[in-house]
Amino acid sequence: MVDAMCSQAKLNMPWHYHPLLMLDVGDHLLCVICGLPGGYGYCCPRCRMMVHEKCVSVFDSPEITHHFHAGHSLKLLTQGAPEYTDATCHVCGKHVGNFLYHCDICKFNLDMVCVVQYHKHHKLIPVELSNMKVHEHTLTLIPKLISFVCDACGTKGDRSPYVCLECNLMFFHQKCAHLPRVINVNRHDHRVSYKYPLGRGEWRCGVCLEDIDWSYGAYSCSDCPNYAIHSRCATGDDVWDGKSLMEYLKKSKTSSHSR
Ligand SMILES: [Zn+2]
Ligand SMILES: [Zn+2]
Ligand SMILES: [Zn+2]
Ligand SMILES: [Zn+2]
Ligand SMILES: [Zn+2]
Ligand SMILES: [Zn+2]
Ligand SMILES: [Zn+2]
Ligand SMILES: [Zn+2]
Incomplete structure (x- = not known):
């Protein structure tokens, strides 16, 4: 790998302060944009940083327009978020790295992950x-x-x-x-379903035992009139198996409850 580096011409790119090499780093480094193991791409030996060529295409312009911030264009920052922001992506909430797009009018941060999603049309966070x-x-x-x-x-x-x-x-x-409509939770014998609003009354969560504000959504049991669970508590990893039950199960309620 060292030999390969020496024979390579150095490239100066607008999105990085050091000269870069184009080479195959194998899986020694993760791409700073997509987070996947390296392979062929731009590499900074000084920062031990690599970026896939295809991932870097989002840097083509130091200024982009993006559907997550339709009002203004966004400028590329390469040295992290400005100090007047909280250094998180304002869409997904993740901490931004050195590379991000920013609107200085709105003080809006968008991390490269959210930018790249858009460019690849992955749309993990649809509009x-x-x-x-x-x-x-x-x-x-x-x-x-x-x-x-x-x-x-x-x-x-x-x-x-x-x-x-x-x-x-x-x-x-x-x-x-x-949030799913009908689910099984391991804290209650019957399936529970999402209801908005939960409805007037004094409700106590069947999982955390705290009060539930009836004016918001929650999960309730159609068989037990006083049983309800906070939406967050009902869908926690240790409570719900992650499966959403089909609507038709409601109809077969009688048979499944005769166990
Ligand atoms: Zn990549
Ligand atoms: Zn560098
Ligand atoms: Zn983001
Ligand atoms: Zn703006
Ligand atoms: Zn509506
Ligand atoms: Zn709760
Ligand atoms: Zn019940
Ligand atoms: Zn919520």
Whole structure:
């Protein structure tokens, strides 16, 4: 590998301060953009950093327009987020590395992972969601820092919720927008289903035993009128197996409950 480095011409790229080499690093280094093991790409021996050639195509322009920030163009920063921001991506919430796109008018950060998703059309965080279980209308991503209370779980969020533009004031965490309708939980004998709002009453969560605010979404049992679980508690890894039950199971309720 050292021999290969010496014979290579050095490349100066706008997105890195040191001269770079094009070479195959095998799986010694992870690509700083996609996080996958190296192979062929740009490599900085000084920083022990590598970037795939295909991943780096997002750097083609020091300024891009992006659907996550439609109002202004975003500028490439290569030395981390400015000190006046919180150094996280304002869409996905992850810590930004050295490379990010930024709007200095809005102080908006977008990490390379979110930029690359868009460029590859992976759309892991779609701008619109429809046919979701938590709400009957199409939900739209609001990609910015904004304080809200999630209607599906009743807890606070600080960035990039999905909202219903038709109902105006419905907010959802990105995660909560994907909540399932009917699930089995290991804390209760019957299946529980998502209900919004939970409905007037004094409710105590069957998992954490804390109060549940009835004006938000929660999971309840149709057989036990007083049983409910917080949305977050019902879908925790140690409570729910991750499987969403099909709607038709509701109809076969009588037979399955005769066990
Ligand atoms: Zn890559
Ligand atoms: Zn370097
Ligand atoms: Zn992100
Ligand atoms: Zn802006
Ligand atoms: Zn939520
Ligand atoms: Zn709506
Ligand atoms: Zn709970
Ligand atoms: Zn029950």
